[in-house]
Amino acid sequence: MNTEKRIRNEARLLLSKGNWSKSVAVFFILFAAVLLMLFLQSVLVLGIDIAASPVVESLSAISPEFSLADEESMGSAIVMMLSGTGSLIAIALGFLLIFPLYCGAKRFFYLLSKGEDAGIHEVFYYLAYKLKNVMAFTLRYGLLCAVKLLPCMAPAYLLFAYTFSIEDLSTAVNSLLVVAIFATGIGGLVLWILWTSRQFLSMYLFIENDNLPAGEYAKISVRILNGNLNRSVRKLVFSFGGWFLLGLTGVGLIYFVPYFEAAAATSAKWMIKLDEEVQ
Numbered sequence: 001m002n003t004e005k006r007i008r009n010e011a012r013l014l015l016s017k018g019n020w021s022k023s024v025a026v027f028f029i030l031f032a033a034v035l036l037m038l039f040l041q042s043v044l045v046l047g048i049d050i051a052a053s054p055v056v057e058s059l060s061a062i063s064p065e066f067s068l069a070d071e072e073s074m075g076s077a078i079v080m081m082l083s084g085t086g087s088l089i090a091i092a093l094g095f096l097l098i099f100p101l102y103c104g105a106k107r108f109f110y111l112l113s114k115g116e117d118a119g120i121h122e123v124f125y126y127l128a129y130k131l132k133n134v135m136a137f138t139l140r141y142g143l144l145c146a147v148k149l150l151p152c153m154a155p156a157y158l159l160f161a162y163t164f165s166i167e168d169l170s171t172a173v174n175s176l177l178v179v180a181i182f183a184t185g186i187g188g189l190v191l192w193i194l195w196t197s198r199q200f201l202s203m204y205l206f207i208e209n210d211n212l213p214a215g216e217y218a219k220i221s222v223r224i225l226n227g228n229l230n231r232s233v234r235k236l237v238f239s240f241g242g243w244f245l246l247g248l249t250g251v252g253l254i255y256f257v258p259y260f261e262a263a264a265a266t267s268a269k270w271m272i273k274l275d276e277e278v279q
Contacts, residue, residue, distance in 0.1 A: 109261040
């Protein structure tokens with residue numbers, strides 16, 4: 001039995017010991033947080049439109065360029081710019097909320113992997129008790145991961161934007177573009193995983209000791225994950241490829257997320273323990 005299969009078996013055994021329901025609840029808390037962020041973003045953009053439109057429209061008395069009746073006017077461009085800025089601010093603030101919650105979810109699974117008692121409240125641990133530490137970690141490690149994701153997913157985004165900007169596409173061409181978007185999206189995600197695989201342990205090292213300088217966790221992870229260990233991380237992640245594709249359809253998502261997170265935490269536990277033993 002190879003290492004990745006042993007880890008998956010240990011993860012399933014871990015979840016079978018009365019932890020499935022708690023794991024699913026943790027997943028839904030994160031999902032609800034994302035939905036809340038998207039809702040607040042929509043509310044903020046709508047509020048900006050409602051507040052800015054009358055002000056800009058009033059300037060049309062000075063110059064017709066500010067009239068919102070023309071979608072290509074200066075006034076429409078100003079309102080669009082303000083809305084876009086508000087949307088970006090909402091995304092940034094949402095990221096500062098969701099990433100610490102994700103760290104808390106990782107903490108939940110990591111504690112379970114170590115045989116410790118972990119409750120659903122662990123999701124809020126860093127926001128409640130370690131806000132300064134987690135914000136420093138978020139701005140250093142979390143933001144870096146997000147920035148690395150952007151160029152990897154750029155082709156899929158550009159294809160998506162192109163598809164919806166062109167009218168009267170034939171069914172065949174539209175279907176081909178949808179397949180291309182899906183393929184480039186998956187390819188971008190694979191590239192991102194390969195790019196960041198040596199930083200896999202960063203969040204678990206933060207969970208072990210959240211008092212180190214924020215930039216140290218990625219450095220330690222890169223040091224540990226050399227050669228075979230890095231290949232093991234990649235094999236483990238890619239072994240869940242089928243479950244990931246099934247999860248994209250909505251089927252099996254509730255099973256996939258806890259299973260993957262439990263396996264990742266179990267893998268991190270053994271790697272960190274091995275590094276401690278050889279020090």
